[in-house]
């Protein structure tokens with residue numbers, strides 16, 4: 266029986282605290298399912314800068330290379346804010362990880378647990394009930410990595426590049442996920458201004474032929490930023506390039522009102538993936554034991570599903586979280602009247618007990 | 621006494637309908653102020669494609685060149701949607717106008733009239749009262765115009781370029797407007813990923829030295845897209861490059877809930893400017909006499925203020941609109957219970973009467 270090997274990179278801020286809870290749940294599930302597994306811990310982000318002089322040290326990369334998936338916490342904090350931009354923990358850890366492991370498909374669900382319906386900044390009639398959308402973001406191309414990129418005297422530049430192949434493979438992920446959901450795909454571009462986005466739209470349209478059951482629409486990114494606020498329920502799967510996906514997925518997360526609840530997956534071809542919460546390292550509340558571990562736990566759940574095919578385990582985690590919310594337990598960020606406020610570890614324990 | 625010459629380009633969809641109302645008010649104000657003025661009408665957008673084979677014909681450009689300001693309606697509609705992207709009315713009319721006349725500073729106020737407080741998709745406690753922000757967007761540079769831009773086989777690219785001078789002049793507009801408002805400027809960038817945006821941030825920081833009274837902050841664009849939804853009241857003046865400004869200003873407009881109320885100004889050095897509503901040509905309601913003319917009227921007001929130094933005229937228009945809203949008159953888009961629904965021309969007449 267082969268051993269499942271997972272790289273665990275807790276990072277900075279609340280990362281280690283919420284990761285501890287995700288590991289508790291992970292152990293229980295693996296044991297229940299009779300799996301042999303190994304968690305290999307590595308430093309990443311600010312703590313790796315402090316300990317090894319780099320946000321993504323070679324030793325950590327080696328751990329990742331020897332694993333089948335990466336469970337990532339979050340990185341960054343005020344301590345490292347003075348560093349030059351290219352050495353900042355977030356960028357210097359995440360971008361090379363994405364590129365090295367070919368993690369081109371970023372899945373970011375924006376859902377509202379019915380128990381947290383009131384948390385959205387949007388009016389109830391605007392957000393509706395059962396709000397549930399998925400952003401599929403291209404993660405290893407576009408203006409993030411395009412060459413040339415540089416600075417000459419008083420002129421600085423970046424290049425937004427896409428090839429048809431890059432667009433095809435992320436669009437395929439968009440169409441495939443749409444098939445598993447409500448068969449509705451909205452592709453975001455700026456084809457009225459950008460040459461690369463004209464091609465983006467063409468490729469998506471070409472591929473639509475392979476998916477006659479998916480209803481495809483196109484929206485300019487400025488309009489999408491508006492429509493998400495005006496009528497978010499119109500979307501099911503949103504497909505974006507790297508930069509637009511960065512903006513649109515964050516906006517979508519925030520309209521749920523519970524950023525601390527949202528996981529994300531960054532997938533390569535095959536089964537390798539990196540899984541991390543959508544929120545950040547929240548240095549303001551780090552070390553107090555009050556952070557919400559649910560996003561980290563759900564990210565771990567996504568890992569079980571996408572990297573290890575354990576769909577049932579994912580559902581089990583999801584159901585346990587839902588049960589604990591039904592019981593009225595809340596961390597501070599999702600607290601509401603009549604509920605019981607609990608800390609990070611207690612939340613982990615409750616979910617463990619509810620599995 | 622010199623004659624004020626204004627190019628009037630109503631365009632498509634609701635453009636001509638709302639423009640007619642703006643012209644009514646304009647005439648009254650000019651007459652009251654004893655100004656000699658000339659309005660020179662030209663075709664632009666889809667109608668110009670139909671009549672002259674181009675969204676921005678030479679004759680229209682000539683009209684603009686012979687004027688001191690451009691009052692612009694809105695362009696585009698389903699009739700022209702089949703055209704190749706670079707011939708689409710919006711792009712083919714607006715981008716060359718901006719570039720030809722050096723309209724580098726786009727001012728987009730996002731305000732909520734107290735009478736329309738409930739229109740926001742955001743909860744009352746989130747949007748607050750007196751919501752009032754101004755987006756200052758760079759409009760003639762960045763990835764919209766950067767070279768090279770093109771396509772080679774299966775690879776397409778665009779270039780995001782900024783020079784220090786380009787950043788300086790738009791940042792100056794940002795700082796100057798902040799000085800006239802609440803002395804709070806938030807500059808949006810993506811300095812953690814883009815080389816051009818590292819320089820953007822540097823230049824803004826350098827210039828901050830000239831404005832010790834302005835409190836300056838920096839925010840990544842993804843975070844800004846979130847913060848606008850989470851806590852929009854934290855912003856006063858937002859400074860952005862062209863692409864980010866496109867997205868962020870639209871998002872900001874929509875959170876007011878009254879896009880049909882919002883004007884915009886696109887300014888060159890000196891007093892030349894183009895003024896247009898923030899919303900589009902709304903082909904779905906064109907020709908029915910029900911469109912809201914207020915954004916067009918306010919755009920005209922901004923023209924009087926910025927191109928002709930008629931600050932008082934602007935305030936007079938603003939006050940008249942406020943009075944009509946107080947009287948309970950509303951077009952369909954801003955209708956609410958207990959108010960009286962009126963059409964485009966009636967709204968124009970009421971505002972005229974309230975001047």
Ligand SMILES: CC(C)[C@H](C(=O)O)[C@@H](O)C(=O)O
Nearest residue numbers: 355356359360511812813842
């Ligand atoms: C930290 C930053 C480089 C990163 C990005 O822009 O992709 C982050 O915002 C994200 O969305 O994961």
Ligand SMILES: CC(C)[C@H](C(=O)O)[C@@H](O)C(=O)O
Nearest residue numbers: 457458487710711714715866
């Ligand atoms: C029509 C389009 C080219 C334009 C832009 O992207 O600038 C529009 O969205 C705007 O904001 O004025």
